Amino acid sequence: MGDINLKMLLESKSLERAPFPIPTGWFFIGFSDSLAAGEMRNVHVLGQEWVLFRTESGKPGMSDPYCPHLGAHMGHGGKVCGEHLRCPFHHWEYDTAGWCKSIPYAKLTPPIIKKQAVLRTLPMVERYGMMWAWFHPACEAPSFELPYIPEMEDASGYAGTRRGSWTANTCIQEIAENGVDTAHLKFLHGAPIIPPVEASYDGPVMTLDIGRGYIVGKSYGPGLNVLRFTQHGVTATMISYTVPLTHDTTQMNMSFRHVDYAEGTPELQASKKIIDHMIGAAEGEESAGFESVDFIVWNNKKFRPNPLLCDGDGPILQFRKWFQQFYTDPGYVKV
Amino acid sequence: MSELRVIGRDGSERRLEAFEGGAVMDTLRDAATGILGTCGGACSCGTCHVYVAPEWLDRLPAKGEDETMMLEAIGELVPLRAGSRLACQLPMTAALSGLVLEIAPEL
Numbered sequence A: 001m002g003d004i005n006l007k008m009l010l011e012s013k014s015l016e017r018a019p020f021p022i023p024t025g026w027f028f029i030g031f032s033d034s035l036a037a038g039e040m041r042n043v044h045v046l047g048q049e050w051v052l053f054r055t056e057s058g059k060p061g062m063s064d065p066y067c068p069h070l071g072a073h074m075g076h077g078g079k080v081c082g083e084h085l086r087c088p089f090h091h092w093e094y095d096t097a098g099w100c101k102s103i104p105y106a107k108l109t110p111p112i113i114k115k116q117a118v119l120r121t122l123p124m125v126e127r128y129g130m131m132w133a134w135f136h137p138a139c140e141a142p143s144f145e146l147p148y149i150p151e152m153e154d155a156s157g158y159a160g161t162r163r164g165s166w167t168a169n170t171c172i173q174e175i176a177e178n179g180v181d182t183a184h185l186k187f188l189h190g191a192p193i194i195p196p197v198e199a200s201y202d203g204p205v206m207t208l209d210i211g212r213g214y215i216v217g218k219s220y221g222p223g224l225n226v227l228r229f230t231q232h233g234v235t236a237t238m239i240s241y242t243v244p245l246t247h248d249t250t251q252m253n254m255s256f257r258h259v260d261y262a263e264g265t266p267e268l269q270a271s272k273k274i275i276d277h278m279i280g281a282a283e284g285e286e287s288a289g290f291e292s293v294d295f296i297v298w299n300n301k302k303f304r305p306n307p308l309l310c311d312g313d314g315p316i317l318q319f320r321k322w323f324q325q326f327y328t329d330p331g332y333v334k335v
Numbered sequence B: 001m002s003e004l005r006v007i008g009r010d011g012s013e014r015r016l017e018a019f020e021g022g023a024v025m026d027t028l029r030d031a032a033t034g035i036l037g038t039c040g041g042a043c044s045c046g047t048c049h050v051y052v053a054p055e056w057l058d059r060l061p062a063k064g065e066d067e068t069m070m071l072e073a074i075g076e077l078v079p080l081r082a083g084s085r086l087a088c089q090l091p092m093t094a095a096l097s098g099l100v101l102e103i104a105p106e107l
Helices: A006-010 A111-115 A172-177 A183-187 A266-279 A290-298 A316-326 B024-030 B054-059 B065-074
Strands: A025-031 A040-045 A048-054 A060-063 A079-081 A084-086 A100-102 A124-127 A130-135 A163-168 A197-202 A205-210 A215-220 A225-231 A234-246 A249-259 B002-007 B013-018 B049-052 B084-086 B099-103
Touching: A025 A040, A025 A234, A040 A234, A060 A124, A111 B065, A163 A290, A172 A234, A172 A249, A172 A290, A172 A316, A197 A316, A225 A266, A234 A266, A249 A266, A266 A290, B002 B024, B013 B024, B024 B099, B049 B054, B054 B099, B065 B084
Parallel strands: B002 B099
Antiparallel strands: A025 A130, A040 A048, A048 A060, A079 A084, A124 A130, A163 A249, A197 A205, A205 A215, A215 A225, A225 A234, A234 A249, B002 B013, B049 B084, B049 B099
16 A cells, blocks of 8 residues: 555556456356256357256256366357257266266276366356356355354245346446445445445355445355345345456346235335335435446546545545455465 | 387287487387377377386376376276386487387276
8 A cells, every 4th residue: 555646646548447357256157946957058258158057966067168178168059968068079078077978989988087176167056046166266165154044044034036037347346345335325326325335244145234234144155145125114135146247347136025024014115115215216315226326437437546535535445455355366366 | 219118918028219309108009019009199088008117117207287187097907017107208219229118908
């Protein structure tokens, strides 16, 4: 850290919009019910193409498309055979962990395939009715687990089918930074005041309290946020599962849940109004949700590694320091 | 220039000029001895199996894990001998000039 200097502030041409690689973490890949047993499809996420498939027994797999043998794209003409993904070219077969399990014509098995996986695959879990993949640029194993979310996993107590997807032309770090940028809540969103914010950090988990209990939530790595909004004793929950498509294009996905109040009750109405308010303009509210105001900034801004901050700004730099842990290349440490 | 003394599958003996810098396999493959060297020296195909003459064995580099695994698997298809090696795992050096080896049977 050094002093801000004028040259740095004037040099905007050399700034980049998203000067970060794809971060490490658990990322949403799709809804579980969108991929049947035996099905396979190509997906573009996390900066490359992958073959997403589900084995006959129901296990999801996500693999690099190109066969380690002679490079055929397994998502074009390949198929799921039992528990394996089979390459169309010579019928070599791989399991969901990337181990080559069959070469139908070789008399001898190459020693390397008995010792290790030879195809890059991503570790996957299914939670909240969704498929999640663990991305690490150097293929390291998951270093934390996804949390229990009662609103998604306790089917008896919660309701709400509303969900949506938005694409922002920037990286996750830039999107997530708005969570601690409380001053923008007044000036961009039109909130009546700049709400106080408290952020605390524990490993991959960031805990946020905005407006002394109004918005309370946690981020679990870069790919999952659970935020609970409470007004007049009624709480509604935004579950946000964001996935990088490329290093500078991000798909934001959200599910909105609330307590399963009876039809026609004021609590149900209040819950739905809170959810309206999270997303966009809500009746009787001065401030606007992210859909109406944040994208114009995200889609056009540049990242300032040495921003000119003033008193009243939120804990931006602490947030950036926390986020650095999701980049493994020390060359990306900019703060 | 180094030399290999090669006993072929038909029992005939040939002397081959060997270029240092590659593997013994490269010389055998290029001289049409029946050695295929399909994988190019990655120790993944087992098609360069040779029997090295006993008097040369202690001058060879030790077998690695992959070569050992591959020879074990080869042993289920063709006979192994004390001198069984994969020629791709033997760097051709001046010290090995005159090496005597026999081409093992096809898999």
